[in-house]
Amino acid sequence: MNNALELELQGVSLHLKKNINKEIVARPFVKWAGGKSQLLKDLVLSMPQKFNDYIEPFVGGGALFFHLFSTGRLAGKKAILIDSNNDLINVYKVIKSSKKLKELVLELESDKYENDEDNYYKIRASKPSDSVEAAARILFLNRTCFNGLYRVNSKGQFNTPFGRYKNPRICDKENLEAVNIALKNATLVSGDFEETIEYAESGDFVYFDPPYQPISKTASFTAYTKDAFTSGDQARLSRLFFRLKEKGCHVLLSNSYSEKISVLYGSIDKNIVSVSAKRMINCNAEKRGLVKELLISSYSKG
Numbered sequence: 001m002n003n004a005l006e007l008e009l010q011g012v013s014l015h016l017k018k019n020i021n022k023e024i025v026a027r028p029f030v031k032w033a034g035g036k037s038q039l040l041k042d043l044v045l046s047m048p049q050k051f052n053d054y055i056e057p058f059v060g061g062g063a064l065f066f067h068l069f070s071t072g073r074l075a076g077k078k079a080i081l082i083d084s085n086n087d088l089i090n091v092y093k094v095i096k097s098s099k100k101l102k103e104l105v106l107e108l109e110s111d112k113y114e115n116d117e118d119n120y121y122k123i124r125a126s127k128p129s130d131s132v133e134a135a136a137r138i139l140f141l142n143r144t145c146f147n148g149l150y151r152v153n154s155k156g157q158f159n160t161p162f163g164r165y166k167n168p169r170i171c172d173k174e175n176l177e178a179v180n181i182a183l184k185n186a187t188l189v190s191g192d193f194e195e196t197i198e199y200a201e202s203g204d205f206v207y208f209d210p211p212y213q214p215i216s217k218t219a220s221f222t223a224y225t226k227d228a229f230t231s232g233d234q235a236r237l238s239r240l241f242f243r244l245k246e247k248g249c250h251v252l253l254s255n256s257y258s259e260k261i262s263v264l265y266g267s268i269d270k271n272i273v274s275v276s277a278k279r280m281i282n283c284n285a286e287k288r289g290l291v292k293e294l295l296i297s298s299y300s301k302g
């Protein structure tokens with residue numbers, strides 16, 4: 001074989017190797033109130049070493065799910081992702097379908113999604129005609145609204161004002177394609193967290209990240225859907241936590257550093273740890289910053 005051909009073949013083989021070994025990194029495609037990017041290190045330290053399938057019943061932006069996928073921790077496993085925000089689950093479903101994802105990218109790249117104030121309010125008020133348009137609307141609003149905050153009023157209408165960002169990235173095609181791959185083994189459910197019981201088996205890892213129990217009137221955010229998350233829901237969630245523990249699931253839950261939550265999980269107080277996270281959602285600007293949060297597990301860590 002002549003030298004030039006040999007070199008060329010070596011180059012091709014190196015290129016193939018690089019592409020085969022390239023890990024797919026998928027990141028949350030929405031900015032979401034209470035997103036867990038801040039707490040990832042603590043969550044990973046607190047999660048079980050071994051588990052079967054992965055279930056996340058308050059998936060939101062899915063920070064932990066995407067982190068676990070991108071670091072290979074979900075290889076060969078199924079994931080069940082649940083959220084009661086139907087608009088959000090629709091975006092996940094559209095991205096999971098390769099055909100619809102292509103349509104979504106074309107839609108977002110069209111000049112309909114320009115970042116100006118009048119256009120923002122026009123799209124905010126619009127009624128999408130199909131699932132792809134509905135997904136494009138949510139992604140556009142999330143990228144261009146104030147603070148990237150998804151918030152609805154008591155009628156379930158998106159009511160965050162325009163964000164005035166100079167050059168927001170409305171269509172991150174590369175990440176959407178990575179998310180499409182991350183969702184291949186995922187079942188997407190629009191519904192209440194209690195649906196977990198339909199899917200969870202012994203040995204599965206269930207991560208609960210509910211809207212937090214408010215610690216004060218100004219430091220609360222539960223407007224993800226038209227139904228507020230109440231103290232009754234926190235109690236309902238703790239009952240489910242203990243049912244899943246009984247069933248042999250590994251359960252991890254994050255919540256606010258509050259008396260009410262410590263009481264609900266008081267019977268396993270040795271499995272409660274406090275961690276610090278930077279939080280921006282507080283009406284009172286002075287109170288934004290590092291806050292303590294709780295991580296509660298159904299198992300003890302070595």
Ligand SMILES: C[S@@+](CC[C@H](N)C(=O)[O-])C[C@H]1O[C@@H](n2cnc3c(N)ncnc32)[C@H](O)[C@@H]1O
Binds near residue numbers: 032033059060191
């Ligand atoms: C704290 S956020 C989750 C954030 C997420 N871990 C992340 O990394 O972005 C809570 C989520 O719970 C959802 N939610 C609220 N009530 C629910 C319910 N009853 N059942 C299921 N999901 C619910 C909200 O729509 C929201 O997405």
